Amino acid sequence: MAWEAVADVDQLEEGDMMLCHMGGEPICVVRLYEDEAVAVHNTCTHQQQPLNEGYLQEDDSLICPAHNSRFDLHTGVPTGVPAVDPIPTYACKIEDGAIWVDFEQQTNDAAIPHKPYH
Numbered sequence: 001m002a003w004e005a006v007a008d009v010d011q012l013e014e015g016d017m018m019l020c021h022m023g024g025e026p027i028c029v030v031r032l033y034e035d036e037a038v039a040v041h042n043t044c045t046h047q048q049q050p051l052n053e054g055y056l057q058e059d060d061s062l063i064c065p066a067h068n069s070r071f072d073l074h075t076g077v078p079t080g081v082p083a084v085d086p087i088p089t090y091a092c093k094i095e096d097g098a099i100w101v102d103f104e105q106q107t108n109d110a111a112i113p114h115k116p117y118h
Contacts, residue, residue, distance in 0.1 A: 002102055002103070002104050003091075003093075003100045003101070003102045004022065004100065004101055004102070004103070005098040005099070005100050006018070006020045006022075006027075006029055006039075006098075006099055006100070006101050007020075007029065007098065007099045008097060008098055008099075009031075009094055009097055009098060009099060010097075012029070012031040012037070012099060013031065014031055014032065014033055014034060015031065015032075015056055016030075016031050017029065017030045017031075017052045017054075017056065017062075018052065019042055019050070019052040020101070022101060022103035023103045023104070025041060025042075025103070025112065026041070026042035026043060026050070026052075027039050027040070027041065027042055027090065027101060027103065028040050028041070028042040028050075028051050028052040028062075029092065029099060029101060030056060030062065030073055031099065032060055032073070035094055036094065037092050037093070037094055037099045038060075038073045038074065038089065038092050039089065039090040039091075039092040039101040039103075040062070040071070040073060040076060040087050040088065040089050040090070041076075041087045041088040041089075041090075041110075041112060041113060043087070043113040043114070044064040044066065044067075044069055044071075044083060044087070044113070045069075045078070045083050045084075045085040045086065045087055045110075045113045046064065046066075046067055046069045046082050046083040046084075047066060047067065048113060048114070049064050049065065049066035049067070050065075051064055051071070051087070053065045057070070060072070060073050060074060061073060061079055061080075063080070064083070067082050068080065068082075069081065069082055069083030070083075071083065071086070071087050073089070074089070075089065075108060076088060076089040076108045076110050085110065085111070085113070086108060086110040087110055087113065088106050088108060088110045088111075088112055088113075089106065089107045089108050089110070090102060090103055090105060090106055090107060091105035091107055
């Protein structure tokens, strides 16, 4: 495991999101509650839009700003069309005043979404 501190807890209020890069991939970190944060791949599986520009819902889901795909932030599973494929989720914790992510510890089996080649 390779835990990395991505932010101080004071930097991210409840309900806020931030973008960071780990292992060459964009990761969206969301502070859900005082003692809980989650980390997901920042790329929507529908048309590869950045999820950190989306909207957090009260049920801990994230809506993509482009076409309103909805993803459960705990499982990565899409809960609203048009997305049908899940987004990767990563181990994330709040400890010692920081938000930590382990990019090497993916917590679901979703494929890494990538932008299509043109």
